[in-house]
Amino acid sequence: MSPNYWAVVPAAGVGKRMGTNIPKQYLPLAGKTVIEHTLDSLLQHPRIQAIVVAVSSEDRWWPECLPQDKERIIRAPGGAERCHSVSNGLECLLSLAAPEDWVLVHDAARPCLRREDIDRLMETLHGHPIGGLLALPISDTVKRANAEGVVLETVNREGLWRAMTPQMFRLEKLYRALREAIAAGVQVTDEASAMEWAGFSPHLVEGYPDNIKITHPQDLMQAEDFLKRQGREG
Numbered sequence: 625m626s627p628n629y630w631a632v633v634p635a636a637g638v639g640k641r642m643g644t645n646i647p648k649q650y651l652p653l654a655g656k657t658v659i660e661h662t663l664d665s666l667l668q669h670p671r672i673q674a675i676v677v678a679v680s681s682e683d684r685w686w687p688e689c690l691p692q693d694k695e696r697i698i699r700a701p702g703g704a705e706r707c708h709s710v711s712n713g714l715e716c717l718l719s720l721a722a723p724e725d726w727v728l729v730h731d732a733a734r735p736c737l738r739r740e741d742i743d744r745l746m747e748t749l750h751g752h753p754i755g756g757l758l759a760l761p762i763s764d765t766v767k768r769a770n771a772e773g774v775v776l777e778t779v780n781r782e783g784l785w786r787a788m789t790p791q792m793f794r795l796e797k798l799y800r801a802l803r804e805a806i807a808a809g810v811q812v813t814d815e816a817s818a819m820e821w822a823g824f825s826p827h828l829v830e831g832y833p834d835n836i837k838i839t840h841p842q843d844l845m846q847a848e849d850f851l852k853r854q855g856r857e858g
């Protein structure tokens with residue numbers, strides 16, 4: 625029987641780098657909120673069974689932003705860091721999904737995700753034993769600098785990619801790798817790094833460059849433009 629697909633959306637951040645008084649996932653964007661665009665992009669995919677959203681216990685905005693399709697949305701507790709929120713979301717899925725089911729982990733802060741990117745991830749990784757992630761090969765020259773912005777070195781960009789989300793892995797393997805990496809005190813900023821630490825080799829799938837993460841104020845304007853060009857206004 626073909627594995628099912630599920631999603632986990634970490635949405636418990638405070639958006640320090642955005643500098644706003646509400647978390648960036650609840651900021652207005654192209655007629656809706658950031659998180660509504662993100663959830664809609666996943667809800668509109670027919671193969672995604674349900675979405676577990678990790679929300680902070682102090683969150684005052686979540687109930688207002690629930691999309692119409694509430695029955696496919698499950699709330700899980702957010703954690704101190706993104707990896708803890710994801711781990712909590714995965715734990716919530718263990719009772720609903722099979723161990724070899726696929727889970728797509730996607731940042732709430734990436735509202736411009738395209739259907740084509742989800743399809744490409746699913747098609748490319750069909751039958752893959754582990755999984756992989758959307759990413760972009762780096763086409764600029766890369767510099768490493770000190771805290772004062774002085775160049776320390778030019779980094780060879782050969783083979784360098786920027787990781788994005790969704791990152792799609794087999795549920796039980798990801799849950800176990802993430803729990804063990806967290807317990808070992810490993811710095812886990814994405815799901816792939818936990819899988820790599822566990823000895824797996826995730827597969828990179830090239831995605832659209834407009835699948836940006838809303839981090840700083842200027843990212844909102846860029847995302848607004850991307851969504852309008854795609855006709856995705858609320």
Ligand SMILES: Nc1ccn([C@@H]2O[C@H](COP(=O)(O)OP(=O)(O)OP(=O)(O)O)[C@@H](O)[C@H]2O)c(=O)n1
Pocket residue numbers: 633634635636637638639640641642648649678702703704705706707709710731732733734837838839
């Ligand atoms: N404890 C945390 C921290 C982050 N996230 C989520 O992980 C995604 C990517 O994280 P990031 O862009 O760093 O969001 P913030 O942590 O909110 O941003 P900042 O670092 O500027 O505070 C976001 O959707 C964010 O809501 C989360 O679920 N739980």
Ligand SMILES: C[C@](O)(CO)[C@H](O)COP(=O)(O)O
Pocket residue numbers: 706731786787788789813814815837
């Ligand atoms: C998961 C991620 O979006 C991949 O690029 C990124 O690592 C999230 O980093 P953040 O500092 O938690 O935004």
